[in-house]
Amino acid sequence: MRRHEEQHFRDFAAQEAAALRRTAYLLCGDWHLAEDLMQSVLIKVYRHWSRLERRDALQPFVRRVLLRTWLDEKRKPWRRAEQSFATLPEVIDPAPGPDQAADRMHTRAVVRHALLQLPPGQRAALVLRFFDDLSVSDTAAAMRCSEGNVKSQTARGLSTLRRHLGLNRNPQPAAGGVWQHGWAS
Structure with a gap:
């Protein structure tokens, strides 16, 4: 690899890591x-860096490599029996008060736990669509599937996520006859 290509890769890796x-x-x-x-x-991208002529298509390529690498890792037999119970690292929370920070951290932990309960396809669709803010077509390209599959996986994933979080999808009448969505009891 040429020196300027290597520097471009280093800049990319530092920016995207x-x-x-x-x-x-x-x-x-x-x-x-x-x-x-x-x-x-990053190692896989580095190996192909000199052949990546279209730098505008680099982000979708990297997401696809990440998704495939994760799915390959999940398929390894020794991973199936292993359970991980790592504690979350401390994160600086910019919330104005300790009560709000505790609520936000609790909500994050609950959502992360529920997200980890989803099957890999549904989890990948939700992460790419809502956390990485990709469009349906970009998500389909990253997952190497149809846009309909992405929509289906997203809908199923959201439904399963709501169920894990205890959200009730059925509207309930509130005081005064106004309908609202509430928590399942």
């Missing part, structure tokens, strides 16, 4: 595995 690690964590639920996935993805 944190986002890749975050997306990997949302997919796998383990910071250590997310770090390994991020490094594996």
Whole structure:
């Protein structure tokens, strides 16, 4: 690889590493595995860097590599028996008060736990659509499936996520005859 190409890759890796690690964590639920996935993805991208002529298509390629690397990792037999109970790292929360910070951290933990209960396809669709803010077509390209499949996986994933979170989808009448959505009891 030429020196200027290597510098371009280093700049890319420095700029994208944190986002890749975050997306990997949302997919796998383990910071250590997310770090390994991020490094594996960067190694794979580095190997093909000189052939990546269309730099505008780089983000979808990297997401696809991350998704495939994670799915390959999940298929390894020794991973199936392993359970991870890592504690969450401390994160600085910009909330104005401690009561709000505790509520936000609790909500994050509950959502992450519910997200980890989803099947891999549904989890991938939700992470790419709502955490990485990809369009349906970009998500379909990353997952190498049809847009209809992405919509289906997203709908099923949201339904399952709501069920895990205890959200009730049936509207309930509130005082005064106004309908509202509420928590299932």
